[in-house]
Amino acid sequence: MSVLLDILGSVGMWEAVLRIATPLIFGTLGVLLCERVGVLNLGIEGIMTFGAMVGWLTVYSGGDLWLGMLAAALGGAVFGLLHAVLTVVFGLSQHVTGLGITLFASSFSYYVFRLAVPTSSSPPTVEPFRAYPVPGLSEIPVLGPILFTQTAPTYLALALVAVLAYGLYRTPLGLAMRMTGENPHAVDAQGIDPIRLRIGTIMAGSALMGMGGAFLTLAAFNSFFPTMVQGRGWICVALVVFALWRPGRALLGALLFAFFDAFQLRLQTVVDGVPYQLFLMLPYVLSILALIAMARRARVPQALMQPYRRGER
Amino acid sequence: MRFERREHPSASLTLLAPIGAVLAALVVAGLLIAIAGANVFEAYGLILKGAFGSRLGFSETLTRATPLILTGLAAAVAFRARLWNIGGEGQFYMGALAVAGFGMIPALAGLPAPLVILLCLIAGAVAGMILLLLPLGLRLKFGVDEVVTTLLLNFVAVLFVSLMIEGVMKDPLAFGWPQSVPVPREAELPKLMARTRLHAGLVIAVVMALAVWWLQARTVFGLRSRAAGLNPRAAAFAGVPLGRTLVAVACLSGGLAGLAGAIEVMGVKGYVTTDLSPSYGYSGIVIAMLANLNPIGVIGAALFSAVMFVGADSMSRALGIPSYIADVTVALSLLTMLVALFLTQYRIRR
Amino acid sequence: MTRVLELDHITKRFGAVTANEDVSLHLEKGEIVALLGENGAGKTTLMSILFGHYTADEGSVRVKGQALPPGKSRAAIRAGVGMVHQHFALAPNLTVLENVMTGTESLWKLRSDRAAGRAKLMELSQRFGLKVDPEARVADLSVGECQRVEILKALYNDAEVLILDEPTAVLTAQEAESLFATLREMAAKGLSLIFISHKLHEVMSASDRVVVLRRGRVVAERETAETSKEELAELMVGRAVQRPERLPARPGAVLLEAVDVSLGGKGAASLRGVSFRLHAGETLGIIGVSGNGQTTLAGLVSGLYAPDAGALLIKGHAPARYDVPHAIAAGIGRIPEDRNAEGTIGDMSTWENAVLERIWAPEFSSGGMVRRAAARAATEAIIRDYDVRGASVDGRIRLLSGGNMQKLILGRVLTAGPDILIAAQPSRGLDEGAIAGVHERLLEARGRGAGVLLISEDLDEVIGLSDRIRAIVGGRLSPAIPAERADAQLLGLMMAGDWTAAERIEAEGEAK
Secondary structure, X not given: OHHHHHHHHOHHHHHHHHHHHHHHHHHHHHHHHHHHOOOOOOOHHHHHHHHHHXXXXXXHOOOOHHHHHHHHHHHHHHHHXXXXXXXXXXXXXXXXXXXXXXXXXXXXHHHXXXXXXXXXXXXXXXXXXXXXXXXXXXXXXXXXXXXXXXXXXXXXXXXXXXXXXXXXXXXXXXXXXXXXXXOHHHHHHOOOOHHHHHHHHHHHHHHHHHHHHHHHHHHHOOOOOOOXXXXXXXXXXXXXXXXXXXXXXXXXXXXXXXXXXXXXXXXXXXXXXXXXXXXXXXXXXXXXXXHHHHHOOOOOOXXXXXXXOOOOO | OEEEEOOOOOHHHHHHHHXXXXXXXXXXXXXXXXXXXXXXXXXXXXXXXXXXXXXXXXXXXXXXXXXXXXXXXXXXXXXXXXXXXXXXXXXXXXXXXXXXXXXXXXXXXXXXXXXXXXXXXXXXHHHHHHHHHHHHHHHHHHOOOHHHHHHHHHHHXXXXXXXXXXXXXXOOOOOOOOOEOOOOHHHOOOEOOOOOOOEOHHHHHHHXXXXXXXXXXXXXXXXXXXXXXXXXXXXXXXXXXXHHHHHHHHHHHHHHHHHHHHHHHHXXXXXXXXXXOOXXXXXXXXXXXXXXXXXXXXXXXXXXXXXXHXXXXXXXXXXXXXXXXXXXXHHHHHHHHHHHHHHHHEXXXX | OOEEEEEEEEEEEEOOEEEEEEEEEEEEOOOEEEEEOOOOOOHHHHHHHHOOOOOOOEEEEEEOOEEOOOOOHHHHHHOOEEEEOOOOOOOOOOEHHHHHHOOOOOOOOOOOOHHHHHHHHHHHHHHOOOOOOXXXXXXXXXXXXXXXXXXXXXXXXXXXXXXXXXXXXXXOHHHHHHHHHHHHHHHHOOOEEEEEEOXXXXXXXXXXXXXXXXXOEEEEEEEHHHOOHHHHHHHHHOOOOOOOOOOOOOOOOEEEEEEEEEEOOOOOOOEEEEEEEEEOOOEEEEEOOOOOOHHHHHHHHHOOOOOOEEEEEEOOEOOOOOOHHXXXXXXXXXXXXXXXXXXXXXXXXXXXXXXXHHOOOOOOEEOOEEOHHHHHHHHHHHHHHOOOOOOOOOOEHHHOOHHHHHHHHHHHHHOOOOOEEEEEOOOOOOOHXXXXXXHHHHHHHHHOOOEEEEEEOOHHHHHHHOOEEEEEEOOEEOOOEEHHHOOHHHHHHHHOOXXXXXXXXXXXXXXX
């Protein structure tokens, strides 16, 4: 019991929660945007992988850290455009297209990585984002180190939650986006092209996914290796359901998730006799439980996964 | 620009779609090879030579195609009924693990080999089924989308395998490497070609493809599962029991993926590790789509993928092009196939 | 008077089909014009061109003298044209205000001015007597309220010309009446309106002028005051309407009996304590405004659902199980309400569609194997006997026209020789010729002693085919009246839930 309390009482663990949550926040917001306009984006796993790779590679080749984040965002947007062309313009199956994007984006990332960095014994590293203590605020006892001694992309992710929450619910564009996810015919009838709106939103959402991936290689770790995304993308897809498609709840979900992850990581080291694999399963099992819990309550965007073609009902 | 549905999609166009898709994927992959500074034609020549050029290469290609046919079938039967089983990878591992576990039963020792093989195959298939029935149950009971749950279960399954082979099923003679105890000799599948890894699993896979074709084209179950996939509401109106049909489809799909894992252990590896599958489960999805969900077509699509994987390995050694180019090509061919299928059904109008 | 809207020589083709040919139409300020035509006459296409959803191949649209650029709904909205769609273009999960405000502000504004939006909405709502709660979720509104929101949406965009596509299709009689009163008031306040309809009585009562469309062409234009229902009917159909003759019924034993059935609607309206009897050799018509439980009733009889309470007796017995195979095996033939979504599977072949619902019968399968030869032969017989044009045994059924698809469904149902026939909206969306064919088949089935349960929203159809008629309102069935006593007024009362007259008539019948 005291072991548990020790873990829960350690500032290090709470500080880790935000760090672990950051890529999930980026990814979940990305998926949320896409689904809000009615498109499932299962490309996320691959797009995060590509963001992780291209962000890292940009910095490894001498680029600035923020240039790396930008490259990941642009890369994500390009894959988003591909997804949008296939699912929105052509109206192809969103499930299969998304998986195709994931398979393509991941294998492409590994290919480019191997081209750039032929096999070596230890993966090369870059100098990652350092924690940036917010002047003044980081001095606050306990809260300071937990909330205000993070890396800059973490602050960015938190800011994005607020921006999206405001944007979706308080601006005309956000209203049009929500409407597109509910009934694209209605948007069209009001003179807004739902197809262009969908394409743009998917690109934006995919850019966020790319940045989530880049956080892994540029802040959480300092190198790239294949399969490093480890299903985080799929977890984000589950988190969006848990979040009932709301940015604020998405943040909450990501934090809750990261809390369990941080907790189990520390628990592993102190609890004997329980195989570590059980701890590692926890995130995936939790995601499934979250899906079950929300399945009946979810107010799914009505037009999710329904392609829109003019004149067809 | 707008799209107009073709009134009569021509059969020849539909047959040409996969060929066009593969060619388009090869062109894009060729660009990537060229960017890497190699001669594209030389590279593709080496891939073909690696896959077909020698007795060993050829047998490797067929060996590689064996699990791919089965995982491809698993995806094809599920997708046809609009059951989005993306969990082939996890089901593959559960099938593999089940065989290794089943092989540990001492009572097997005295039994004749064909019986042991049969029992092991069944054990593998059942394990795959169970892993898919779980998410299907969640869909039928709670309305949870099976795409995400099957994906997540893939990770759980691999961790479970890891748990077992580092725990109760660990091989004490493996110098500390995490691998399972080997399957008993009686459970090993006979070889088809001497001094190669090619084994009788290929025959099983091809027979399965034919059986699935027969099931879909000739039986009431096939008709009903297709109806359930194409239009569940009309199927229900026609009296198709949707739940039961999906459960049967899930048993078939999960069973085939589990069988793939079982056969890979019994035919090639002899024991289970966590890197047993170079994403056979995920490739199965590509193969199923490339075959346009046709069970016979799955054989061809699996061969194409196997050629790419085996050929790219040897090409990679010769030219220094990362062998990931095979994965890129196969993944690309899924996307190009989707577009090709679209073009068979719609025509583009200005 | 000033012309607010002119359509000049509009022609629109879809592939080989000409939907509109050389159509000209104009609208004066403060006028209500009815656009009358059958299904498929090209009404909706014409209005979609006006509203910029389609681009006309030839011809032009002018609003207040200014030509509208083709294919841009935004331009139509700006010019003051508003459209109220038949299938509401609303988002159920958003609020009324959100639905109304979407697209009315510049997309790049950093803050949506909701207070101003609400004020404008409330002002419009008051001025035209269209009561709504701006914060209500659209999913919680009734159909009539949804339509109000649709109209308000158009008015919010400062529409001066309002186009309503089949506005009464989903309304109750009272709702329709109050809608037309509102439209009159709007016209009086200077708005100009076009409403699309195929219902003669509402055209006669609500419009100033009628334009009749047939096969994509304008065939006549009349001042409403100077025409009659009969003339319009003939203009619309192109010939005097002839319904098949109905011989007197010879009712036999009770074939189907519902005893106080309650059933929660699966996504549709529920049934509350429904009782009725259907005899051999008679047609029982169930009339009602859509959304009052018809779909659930049809599903119950078709074997899709079991009753939550009460019982459905087939020839005096409750079936062993309430499911489709048992229903069919007990002799129920089912014509579904939606051919495309429920009756057929578009991407399957004709023969598969023809036998799927009886695939368990020994005729079509043995030992789990499909007897393909038998199935194909049976399909060929249906195609031949029921004159299904354009169908081949192996062709995909998607390619058939609505009328031929219905013939195939009739064929697969009737060749099994059902004792009980449930026909839900059997002529919906068909042209006159096809409707006559369907009616003939239904009368034939009744003639050979089957009991026919006809569920329909079409007054003429129900009066023309039924022996007895009940109305369905809010999941309850009215008393039955004999068809001879039925007229539009009495049925209108029954559909509105006023059953006093019907009760009296039923009591008279029992006294005899």
